Amino acid sequence: MVQPAPLQFLPLPTSISPSFWHRLTSLKLHHLGLDDKSVPIKGCYSLGRTVHDKLTGDSVGISGSLELDEGSFDLDVGDGTSAPSPHRDHFVLRGVLRNYNTIEEFKRADKAKLLSDLGDQIWSAIRHPSPETTLADLNPFLMITFADLKKYRYCYWCAIPALVQKPGWEIVEGWRKCDEPALEQIDASVALLSADGVTAPLHAFATFWARTPPEERTLVFNDPSSHPTALGWSVRNALTFLAHSPSPLDPPVHRLHIISRREGKTLSCVVRLPESVEEALTVRPAVVGWEKNDAGKLGPRMADLAPLMDPTRLADQAVDLNLQLMRWRILPSLDLDKIKKTRCLLLGAGTLGCYVARTLMAWGVRKMTLVDSSTVSFSNPVRQPLFEFEDSLEGGKPKAAAAAAALKRIYPGVDATGVSLSVPMPGHPIPPSSLESVRADVIKLDQLFEEHDVVYLLMDSRESRWLPTVMGAAKEKLVINVALGFDTFLAMRHGLPPSSDAPILAPSPGSPFRGKLGCYYCNDVVAPQDSLTDRTLDQMCTVTRPGIAAIASATAVELMVS
Amino acid sequence: MVQPAPLQFLPLPTSISPSFWHRLTSLKLHHLGLDDKSVPIKGCYSLGRTVHDKLTGDSVGISGSLELDEGSFDLDVGDGTSAPSPHRDHFVLRGVLRNYNTIEEFKRADKAKLLSDLGDQIWSAIRHPSPETTLADLNPFLMITFADLKKYRYCYWCAIPALVQKPGWEIVEGWRKCDEPALEQIDASVALLSADGVTAPLHAFATFWARTPPEERTLVFNDPSSHPTALGWSVRNALTFLAHSPSPLDPPVHRLHIISRREGKTLSCVVRLPESVEEALTVRPAVVGWEKNDAGKLGPRMADLAPLMDPTRLADQAVDLNLQLMRWRILPSLDLDKIKKTRCLLLGAGTLGCYVARTLMAWGVRKMTLVDSSTVSFSNPVRQPLFEFEDSLEGGKPKAAAAAAALKRIYPGVDATGVSLSVPMPGHPIPPSSLESVRADVIKLDQLFEEHDVVYLLMDSRESRWLPTVMGAAKEKLVINVALGFDTFLAMRHGLPPSSDAPILAPSPGSPFRGKLGCYYCNDVVAPQDSLTDRTLDQMCTVTRPGIAAIASATAVELMVS
Structure with missing residues (x-):
């Protein structure tokens, strides 16, 4: 018998628009000042797509990314589930931004601890789920920054933490192209589906699947991945949640039919956890998720906006900046x-x-x-x-x-x-x-x-x-x-x-x-x-x-x- | 009988070179400061000339002028007689310059008194001659100035005072072109000549003419005038000297043969004083001599050097000036x-x-x-x-x-x-x-x-x-x-x-x-x-x-x- 292949997950890259940095600049200059507390932000991603390259005749996959822009600071979406995303097929994740005051503080920040803290938060959401636990609750992201407002250069590093289940999920059947289920009526980025087309939100899995045969348990999710044999990053913690969140289900969710909803080409597969898995972990699994930079290494990136800007406007802002900086500490009343x-x-x-x-x-x-x-x-x-x-x-x-x-x-x-x-x-x-x-x-x-x-x-x-x-x-x-x-x-x-x-x-x-x-x-x-x-x-x-x-x-x- | 024509004198105009003003600027800035005492200067004039206009065939007279330049402040010529003039046929007059500190002081200066004081000085030289009295002693000149060192503008007014004999000399014979007498060996601008070609200086007239018949008394002088019927200004006080300086001559010098030495065309005439003249005046005659300006009026002139100067050099001097001015009064030790x-x-x-x-x-x-x-x-x-x-x-x-x-x-x-x-x-x-x-x-x-x-x-x-x-x-x-x-x-x-x-x-x-x-x-x-x-x-x-x-x-x- 062939060894089953481990289920793989495609990391969700971040994509930061210049407008995000402009909003951060303004926030720092006029509101935060020297305050380096965490600021809530949000990002959103869209479905992975497959496009047809007219030149070569090949199909090219384009995966979604976590996009941050000027709207990322506007948290009018509340808890991220009740209000609809601004665009259909755009799915919101919530995160926090920590802007350090100096590049040295940025460098000195304990990245392992920052990630670990978020891992704890996710583990807590898994082990002590609220009645409304959503995919976003399981995928809080983190961004650390140092904004050099004088030079319009922004040093940053993002993490979308995922718990590492060991042993992990294996692919039992797959991958198959399938018709997209009729999910138009729900906006959540992950949903449970019954054989008769009824859906339920993630947090309701225990009651929803109470009378479903284990082999019919189906998870549908809006997948940012366009990879033919890997699921998007955001479903990873959801799978851990289903496997390890306390529930009366018997058998527990150790086998699952997954429908990976993608634009133009929806895939499905069947995954399972090996027999050896413990039903209820008492220790939080390891956590990964710091993003790799352009060099393919774990490390921060730099956004340099100066070349994009109109010199007159740059001068205008630079002149104001020196004056505004007085207000951070010395002369707030100016x-x-x-x-x-x-x-x-x-x-x-x-x-x-x-x-x-x-x-x-x-x-x-x-x-x-x-x-x-x-x-x-x-x-x-x-x-x-x-x-x-x-x-x-x-x-x-x-x-x-x-x-x-x-x-x-x-x-x-x-x-x-x-x-x-x-x-x-x-x-x-x-x-x-x-x-x-x-x-x-x-x-x-x-x-x-x-x-x-x-x-x-x-x-x-x-x-x-x-x-x-x-x-x-x-x-x-x-x-x-x-x-x-x-x-x-x-x-x-x-x-x-x-x-x-x-x-x-x-x-x-x-x-x-x-x-x-x-x-x-x-x-x-x-x-x-x-x-x-x-x-x-x-x-x-x-x-x-x-x-x-x-x-x-x-x-x-x-x-x-x- | 025709009324004899009065003898006329052509005023000696002044001609100030830019170099004169540069020297004055330097003197003021570095030495005089706020001092407005009189400064001895000198000027010189050359013979009147007659040139032939090739175009019209006419003869054009060019009269000499009293020229002042950078050398005017160098008084190495001593008393003006002993040392030779720097150039042959250039004749030196000595004067004083008074530079006022403000234009208002310049305007307020009592011009009548300034001229009158010089008149007294000339009259004193006539009535109490020294054994060495020269033409220059009889023709001291005066220059008053206001130097705007910031703008390189110089307001100035010159006077070459002459006593007004009343009644004045009349022309008895003249004018005749005559051969130039052999005077090469003397440099003085006026000389007495005897019939046999012997010369003597002005101050020696009483002894020189003691045995000369009155109709042979001859005065030779280097004349800046080129006018056909007027003598140069500088001989005017010399004639007054001969007429009114105390002397044992009998008859006194009331009739004179004058040789007006000019470049290219020497003239001669015979002049006399009317019978009515008093032999020894006890009151100083009136004095005239302020120069007319370009508008033909008695008034100051303006020299504007700025347009003549190299801008870089102007800037250089202007920058120094503001600093040098500190030293006049406030910080002499700077x-x-x-x-x-x-x-x-x-x-x-x-x-x-x-x-x-x-x-x-x-x-x-x-x-x-x-x-x-x-x-x-x-x-x-x-x-x-x-x-x-x-x-x-x-x-x-x-x-x-x-x-x-x-x-x-x-x-x-x-x-x-x-x-x-x-x-x-x-x-x-x-x-x-x-x-x-x-x-x-x-x-x-x-x-x-x-x-x-x-x-x-x-x-x-x-x-x-x-x-x-x-x-x-x-x-x-x-x-x-x-x-x-x-x-x-x-x-x-x-x-x-x-x-x-x-x-x-x-x-x-x-x-x-x-x-x-x-x-x-x-x-x-x-x-x-x-x-x-x-x-x-x-x-x-x-x-x-x-x-x-x-x-x-x-x-x-x-x-x-x-």
């Missing part, structure tokens, strides 16, 4: 969205203007308008970090427009505009011939104030700050004022009354001054006047220690952000 | 040349590296080498002020090279190099396969230390600072160490023993530690180890408040400069 939406008006696009714009951009501010009336001079680029030598040629480009263009070159996602405009100053009489253009400038300035939330005063004289200070107070805008000395600087925040429009600062409503802070001119007894005309070269704004502007600008932006 | 020549090695071209490089460039440092092993990522440009979005595409450019290229785009005069290199770190074992490349990196690093004066540690981990700290101590380099926390930073200067090589810091020789300061590891009990591998995303170097790097970098550069 309202980055508020900062991002703050519209900033920068009066002056010189050393201060350039540094403030850079710092605002690094903080995530997207809307900036720079105002300046002068052009880039030869000495500017080495000190004003938005200009290059090229900008100073042929008389120099207008500073405001050149600065806005540079901001866009640095980060295409910024909405930066440059406006060439002179702010009228006390002590500087307006010649009658310029009256019209000054009037137009004031109207434009007024409009710019209306269109922005925060106004930065980054000019090079005291008197030029006067009109914007008054306008800021009148229009109740947050005004940040920065001025440089030679090795000193001032960075101050002007007052803003409590208002729902206040983008950042909301002073205490109980303040007797309605939350108003002072302004640059509050403590001054000297009216602003012309300080520009009659000064020596070394009294000009450019004569400062080169590092002061960077320090003052960063400090000023802190006044807005914090 | 040794900019030392800073400029300091060769800086920047280990790390990230946020810190970019900001430090920018600040160094603004301080005038010209030689920088940036070292980094990584490439520009999408999140870098908004925080690292030497990169643009473009640099992060296609995997990202190498940071060191990209940063060096940006520095050159900003300021072509910088000598910036990028080196891609990894600094070996304790706690990070070297796989045998990398041994050769690590060895090459260390050799290169060693060489870089040798080639630079100051080393900046601008990396993102503690352990990467270890080897450069040790190398810096061994090679006695000034080491500046900068490290960021989330909202904190460290900027420290490592020790350097007193040595003549010390580019900036020279600690007191009396120090028991030979001037050595501590280093980053001095107070540490924990050996550097791998802090990079096992860390979460929000523990990475990029999670800092965006403004801190700018503040830390500027502070670090101060540690070197101050």
